[in-house]
Structures are given as C-alpha cells and as structure tokens.
C-alpha cells in the first residue's frame with residue numbers, strides 16, 4: 001500500500017497498475033482535468049479519442065505524470081471528489097468465504113484515495129445550518145449556506161416574499177461555482193408543470209419536463225441514478241404531493257441520496273409532512289434592505305417612501321417593494337397606501353405605459369376602453385387559479401394591453417415540441433385578477449367560499465383577502481370602470497356576513513385544517529381603510545362566539 005505522506009506523483013505511480021484496471025467514467029476525470037486547465041485542448045481530445053477505458057486511463061496517467069506534482073495532485077483531488085462514480089465500489093456483503101477471499105485480495109481504490117493526505121479539504125468543507133423550527137434564535141442563512149448543506153430544505157414564506165428569487169439565486173450561484181465537479185441541479189416551477197401524468201417516470205420528469213442532454217441521455221440518467229448524492233432538485237411553489245413521480249422524489253423512493261429543496265406558502269406546509277427537513281423561513285426585506293432597495297431603484301425620491309410608515313411596512317414583502325418603486329417612478333400623484341392599492345396602481349401603471357403610445361392619456365379612460373379585454377384576462381386568471389396553474393390556456397392574446405401583464409411560457413408537449421402559453425408576470429397578480437373576476441360574477445362567490453374550506457381547493461383562499469379589499473368603499477375609483485359601483489355595493493351588503501358565517505361555521509372550525517387565516521385577513525382589513533375596519537369591529541363579537 002502506498003504511503004499517505006508520499007508526493008502525489010509517487011502515490012499515483014505506485015498504484016498505476018491498479019488504476020489502469022480500476023478507474024471508471026474516464027470522461028468525468030478528463031473533463032475535470034480539462035476544466036481546471038491541467039489538460040489542453042489537444043490532450044483532452046486525444047484522451048477522448050482512445051478506444052477504451054484502459055487506453056484513456058493510460059493517457060491521463062501519462063499526461064499528469066509528465067506535467068509533474070501539481071497535475072498529479074489535481075488528479076488525486078478529482079478522483080477523491082468524484083470517487084462515487086469513478087471508483088468501483090467493493091461489495092461489502094460476500095455470499096461465501098470463497099468470494100470473500102477473492103474480494104479481499106482485490107485492491108480497494110476507495111480506501112487508497114481516502115488515505116492520501118490532501119493539503120486542504122478536497123470537498124471544500126460543508127457548513128451546517130443550525131436553524132430548525134424549534135430553535136428560539138433563528139440564525140440568518142444565506143443562499144450559499146443553503147447550497148452547501150447536504151440536508152433537504154423546506155423554504156416557507158408568504159406570497160411574494162422571495163422564495164422563487166432565493167431559488168433562482170441558488171441556481172445562479174451553483175452555475176457560477178468555481179468547483180467544476182460534475183453534479184446536477186434541476187429547477188421546477190411547480191405551477192408550470194401541473195399536468196404531470198400518473199405514468200410519468202423520473203426520466204420524463206428530468207428530461208422532458210426540464211431539459212434533455214444533447215447526447216448520451218441514457219448514460220447521464222444512469223449517472224444521476226447511481227450517484228444521486230450529486231443531484232439537487234428544486235421544486236418551487238409546491239402545494240401538494242399529488243403527482244406520483246414528485247412524491248417518489250420527495251420521499252426518496254427515487255434518487256435516495258439527492259438533495260431536495262421545496263418552496264411553499266405557509267398554508268401548504270402542513271400537508272407536505274416534511275418534519276425532519278431543514279425548515280427555513282423566507283422573511284423578506286429588513287429595514288436596512290428596504291432602504292438600500294428603494295434608494296437604488298428610486299434615487300432621491302426614496303426618502304418620500306421612507307417617510308411613509310405604511311409604505312415601508314408594505315416594502316418588507318419584496319413583491320410590494322417592487323410595485324411601490326414602480327408606482328413612484330411612474331410619477332403618479334396618487335400613491336398606493338395599501339396592498340390592494342398597490343395592485344391597482346400596478347395595473348394602472350402598466351396601462352399608462354401602454355397608453356403613452358395612444359392618444360388616451362387618462363388612465364380611467366384606458367380602463368374603460370380596455371375594460372372587456374381586462375375582464376377576459378381576469379376570467380382566464382380565475383380559471384387558471386382554480387386549476388392550480390399559471391398557464392392561461394383559453395386566453396386570446398392579441399391585445400398589447402393584455403400582453404403587457406403577461407410573459408410567454410413554453411410548455412413541453414413532446415420531447416421535441418413545445419407550445420407557447422401565457423402566464424402572469426407574477427402569480428400574485430393572477431390571484432388579484434382572479435378576485436376581480438369573482439366580484440364581477442357574484443353568483444360564484446358562495447361556491448368559492450365553500451371551495452376554500454376544502455383541503456384540495458385551499459389554493460383559492462388568497463382570493464378572499466383581495467376580494468375583501470376590492471369591495472372596500474374606499475377602493476380606488478378605477479375598479480369601478482370594470483365593475484360598476486352599484487354592483488360592488490350590492491355584493492358587499494352580503495359578502496362579509498356570508499364570509500364570516502362560512503369561515504366560522506362548524507364545517508370550517510371542525511376541520512383540523514385551519515380554514516382561513518383570520519389574523520391574515522385582519523392585517524389586510526387594517527391596511528385597507530376605515531370602512532372595512534368598522535365592519536370588522538362590529539362582526540368581532542359574533543366571531544368570538546363562534
């Protein structure tokens with residue numbers, strides 16, 4: 001056996017014979033040597049051109065030996081980092097003594113590589129995160145901390161708080177990492193892939209719903225399955241584990257050693273039952289970040305926002321901070337003060353941008369002329385939300401005003417075929433428009449209340465706070481261009497009473513599932529103006545009784 005304190009060059013040359021028969025996946029080793037600049041283009045191509053693994057190993061060993069100690073050290077480091085796929089694993093269970101003695105005689109390259117004394121930790125260390133649900137003091141963790149941990153992660157946070165942004169940041173950091181070890185990261189926007197057929201397997205999920213390697217698909221899949229500890233899968237915006245293949249991935253029936261990162265809203269957390277996962281709460285912007293964000297986006301104007309406590313409070317949610325900044329930069333004299341006004345102002349802002357190209361300068365007039373188009377958008381939003389998807393399947397997108405709220409999204413319908421459908425720029429905007437459609441069709445409201453009580457339809461709940469605020473008599477006039485004031489008044493006469501009755505009914509309270517987040521509703525009411533607060537105060541006694 002080689003001495004652990006030997007130079008890398010001697011360590012390799014003493015074991016050359018065993019390496020010639022024992023290294024696997026030579027393309028992985030050669031690729032890493034090439035990425036790290038140990039091999040040049042010609043050397044890399046020569047190795048690739050060798051006809052078998054024996055030839056490839058020989059060419060690699062010759063190359064690094066010729067180049068000297070540093071190149072040999074790099075090779076050992078690469079073998080160590082990729083050992084699960086480049087070294088044969090000895091079978092620990094021997095069926096009989098004859099097999100055992102034959103096996104023990106075989107040189108164990110795994111043991112050999114683990115004995116080499118690397119100057120630094122070849123795995124670059126792993127930072128474990130202390131946070132869990134029960135710790136009182138919750139330390140802050142960064143995207144890179146989350147990338148480093150081996151644990152499965154559950155990212156929980158309210159709508160628009162930045163879960164997707166955090167997932168994208170992790171993806172970006174992973175793509176830019178220095179370490180060019182071959183590993184895999186998959187990102188799924190779960191709202192985009194709602195129609196996963198029960199027959200879908202791992203291969204389809206990874207390669208059809210995501211992306212397919214240009215060549216060697218089977219080899220890549222085999223590698224992913226064999227070394228699943230090199231795989232990270234992000235499932236963004238999950239609500240249930242109803243899809244079989246996703247369930248198998250999460251429960252580790254497939255890819256047992258893969259690291260899974262799930263993002264969800266608080267309402268969906270309980271159903272997922274991921275108790276031993278590392279739970280990380282996404283908290284949004286701190287005071288300090290709000291200042292930096294607003295001063296970057298608004299320049300000197302940011303002071304005006306900072307003087308307004310209501311607006312600063314809203315800006316803790318990055319989605320609202322974005323919209324507040326957009327609203328201020330539009331130069332609109334009426335600035336939003338509540339969540340609802342933020343959304344209305346964002347709609348107004350979008351329409352204004354579009355109307356600059358026309359002669360219509362008054363946004364109310366734009367609302368009026370584009371009313372039907374906006375309502376058809378609201379209808380599509382409602383049905384997409386009900387169907388738990390972001391794809392606005394039925395919508396005809398020939399109007400530039402409608403298109404200004406949307407982004408194209410490509411749905412794979414076959415391995416080589418995609419279809420373009422449209423989705424809202426953000427899911428919360430879809431929920432806002434869906435609530436608008438609900439108020440335009442009051443006969444559907446009771447049905448939606450009932451749906452909110454059912455576990456499988458709880459994704460309809462975010463529509464209720466939006467609807468409440470839209471019914472507020474202080475709601476900006478703009479909405480009246482789409483739904484006449486008398487219609488809204490008529491609806492509000494029974495809406496709140498019906499809502500309280502439904503959500504405090506026996507069916508709702510008796511359900512172990514929290515029926516609706518009353519503190520959350522209160523928060524929305526408080527931020528919507530006195531009209532609703534006075535209503536709320538007068539209904540509190542009946543709520544307490546219930």
Ligand SMILES: Nc1ncnc2c1ncn2[C@@H]1O[C@H](COP(=O)(O)OP(=O)(O)OP(=O)(O)O)[C@@H](O)[C@H]1O
Nearest residue numbers: 158159160161162163164165166318319322427428
């Ligand atoms: N760290 C951040 N820096 C700057 N902007 C951010 C940040 N996080 C979020 N945002 C902004 O807020 C918007 C909403 O964030 P994101 O989509 O990540 O929320 P989410 O928690 O995934 O919401 P949902 O539950 O509704 O899907 C983003 O489109 C982005 O513009």
